[in-house]
């Protein structure tokens with residue numbers, strides 16, 4: 001099986017080219033590929049398949065040639081992956097599988113159509129505008145934190161840390177507990193503290209994340225969008241541009257009236273072949 005390895009601010013992916021949807025990709029194979037000791041190691045898998053050849057993409061094959069078939073490291077599906085979409089488009093461009101039309105590259109995802117554009121060294125992807133819902137709580141190591149539920153195509157809970165508590169003090173080796181009635185399919189939980197002003201943006205937030213299906217990651221693009229939308233709301237704004245620092249680097253999020261742009265580095269770092277029978281079962 002051919003693969004490419006890539007990452008966006010340290011959120012890393014095994015990319016599997018499968019244009020005709022011929023690969024027998026199972027949760028077990030995804031988990032084995034993502035195993036950091038016995039496999040290639042990644043936060044998730046991006047299968048590159050023609051929309052027309054994937055059951056969840058075929059209905060939108062007229063809008064984009066490619067479907068981003070994203071899987072979490074534990075073999076579960078997610079509706080959307082912001083960093084994954086940026087790395088996916090980097091792969092399409094570098095492989096000559098797509099070229100921008102009117103400046104953007106469309107991609108079908110489980111959460112609908114997204115568009116990406118190249119911005120200097122970065123790739124920016126336009127997703128849905130985050131929808132803010134109720135408050136809820138996350139419990140972690142004796143702390144109970146209140147947060148805002150946010151839908152970015154996938155579910156998030158954004159929790160600001162109380163003053164005096166640092167992000168580095170959190171133990172994210174275990175999943176935070178959350179309300180299963182509000183998040184029946186699980187949730188990605190972001191923890192935030194305010195950052196110092198950054199020139200050119202309307203605000204600055206630092207975050208860590210525990211991702212559904214992938215544990216703590218160095219970055220989560222949809223999580224950064226959720227965090228930016230909550231920070232803008234807390235500043236009394238509907239739209240604006242936020243700098244969001246994650247352990248793996250810096251993302252810029254622009255929330256508009258009807259969408260959300262996520263921008264940052266997206267890199268391909270290796271290609272190779274892997275023999276599925278040598279992976280853990």
Ligand SMILES: N[C@@H](CCC[C@H](N)C(=O)O)C(=O)O
Nearest residue numbers: 078081082083154220221222
């Ligand atoms: N890291 C991703 C989000 C991946 C999916 C998430 N773990 C979920 O299950 O919803 C991103 O960059 O958005």
